Amino acid sequence: MFSLKDRITLVTGAGSGIGAAIAETFAKAGGFVFVTDRDEKGGRETVARIAAQDGQAEFLPLDVSSEADCARVAESVHGRFNRLDVLVNNAGIGHVGTMLTTTGADLDRLYAVNVRGIFNVTKVFIAGMVQRKAGAIVNMASIGAVVGVRDRLAYVTTKFAIAGLTKAMALDHALDGVRVNCICPGRVETPFVTGWIKKYPDPEKAYREACATQAVNRMGRPEEIAAAALYLASDEAGFVTGTEFIIDGGFSAGK
Ligand SMILES: NC(=O)c1ccc[n+]([C@@H]2O[C@H](COP(=O)([O-])OP(=O)(O)OC[C@H]3O[C@@H](n4cnc5c(N)ncnc54)[C@H](O)[C@@H]3O)[C@@H](O)[C@H]2O)c1
Numbered sequence: 001m002f003s004l005k006d007r008i009t010l011v012t013g014a015g016s017g018i019g020a021a022i023a024e025t026f027a028k029a030g031g032f033v034f035v036t037d038r039d040e041k042g043g044r045e046t047v048a049r050i051a052a053q054d055g056q057a058e059f060l061p062l063d064v065s066s067e068a069d070c071a072r073v074a075e076s077v078h079g080r081f082n083r084l085d086v087l088v089n090n091a092g093i094g095h096v097g098t099m100l101t102t103t104g105a106d107l108d109r110l111y112a113v114n115v116r117g118i119f120n121v122t123k124v125f126i127a128g129m130v131q132r133k134a135g136a137i138v139n140m141a142s143i144g145a146v147v148g149v150r151d152r153l154a155y156v157t158t159k160f161a162i163a164g165l166t167k168a169m170a171l172d173h174a175l176d177g178v179r180v181n182c183i184c185p186g187r188v189e190t191p192f193v194t195g196w197i198k199k200y201p202d203p204e205k206a207y208r209e210a211c212a213t214q215a216v217n218r219m220g221r222p223e224e225i226a227a228a229a230l231y232l233a234s235d236e237a238g239f240v241t242g243t244e245f246i247i248d249g250g251f252s253a254g255k
Contacts, residue, residue, distance in 0.1 A: 002234035004031030008081045009233065010073075011035060012064050012121055013091030015042025017190030018140065020049075021222030022088055022229045027055030029230055031086070034077060036062035038091075064091045064117030074124035083132060084125045086233040089118040090140040095154045096196055107154045114158035118165060126169075126178070133177035136233045139166050141182040143248045159184075163244055170242030179241040181232045186248030187213065188220040215250025 009026050013019040015037030023033045027050040035050070035057050037043035043059045050057040060076055063069050077084050092114045095106050118139055129135030144152055145159035166182040173180065187193055187210050200206035211218050228247050231237055246252060 002029060002230050002236055004029040004086065004230070004233060007031045007085040007233075008077070008083060009033050009086040009088070010077060010084055010125075011088040011090055012062060012117070013037055013140075014046050015039040015044075017192055018185070018188060018222045018225045019088070019090040020046045021226040022090060023057065024050055024053075024055070025223065025226035025230050026086070026088075026233070027057055028053065029234075031056075032081070033057040034060055034073075034084075036060045036073060038063040062121075064089075064121050065112040067120050070120045070124045073121075077125075078128065083128055085134065086136045086138070087122065087125055088138045088140070088229055088233070089121055090138075091117055092140055092142075092158075092192075094152070094192060094196065096151055097153055098151055099153050102153045107157065110154045110158045111161075114155075115161045115165070118162060122169070126173070129178045130173060130176040135173075135178040136237070137169070137178065137180045138229050138232045139180070139182040141166070141184045141244065143184050143186045143246065143251050145182065146184050146244060146246060147252050166244070167242045174241055179232075179237065181237075181240060181243045181245060183225060183228050183232070184244050184246045184248065185220055185225050186251035187211075188222060188225055190222055193219065213251055214248060215253055218249065220247065220249055 009031045011023045014023040014035040023035045026033050035043050035046045047057045047059045060073050062073050141162040142159040144156040145163040170180040197206045
């Protein structure tokens, strides 16, 4: 329904989970997708799945916390197409801990990827978008950017920062034709979540409990988040900027 035909798009962290689903959804909608990730194997697998469905995609290695990587990627994108229409800042990492158990180094590590990473990547593309008076940016926040989540001190701190960055940018560039939104998913079944569940003494119980935090008593699927990213990237969302798009199976609706 929503088309990205002839649009040049870039997704960070597209080698796994939600980012991979967004890249595949964008390609199905007719977009050219730069699949970027610091994990080359995962990124190339996403490109292979897109190519198998006759979609258009290319892998570019990118660690979002590296300014040098961002500059190199921007050069590749602008060298090939001279523009970027849609940027999805999806790459992110998590950490389990309270103020008692989180170190300053843990917080810095999360900040470098989740917040500074979005800053770094956006920085190399925003001037081109403003100059062309066209662009859509979608940042991956979390339900932890809307409400607190227990035992996720550093993660929640960075995700609230993403919501702030999104709103500030949306205001700054509303009259430049650039829309900036963030998505706030509840728990979605990806290696990100199954990874920490496996570490619990009783992983099956931890899985059931993770599902039960959402009113629908299940986790989201990556494609369900990708559908929202497609909408926000599309022209149909022309009146949508500065929002926190919550997709959480009722997580934040109340107890
Ligand atoms: N899965 C969930 O329940 C959930 C919920 C809310 C928000 N999110 C957010 O969605 C985003 C994607 O999460 P996911 O569940 O798909 O995780 P995932 O771990 O399955 O995938 C994340 C991808 O990001 C990449 N990545 C990590 N650090 C990077 C860096 N510095 N540079 C470039 N790539 C990097 C990883 O290699 C991986 O391919 C994250 O921002 C996460 O915080 C996830």
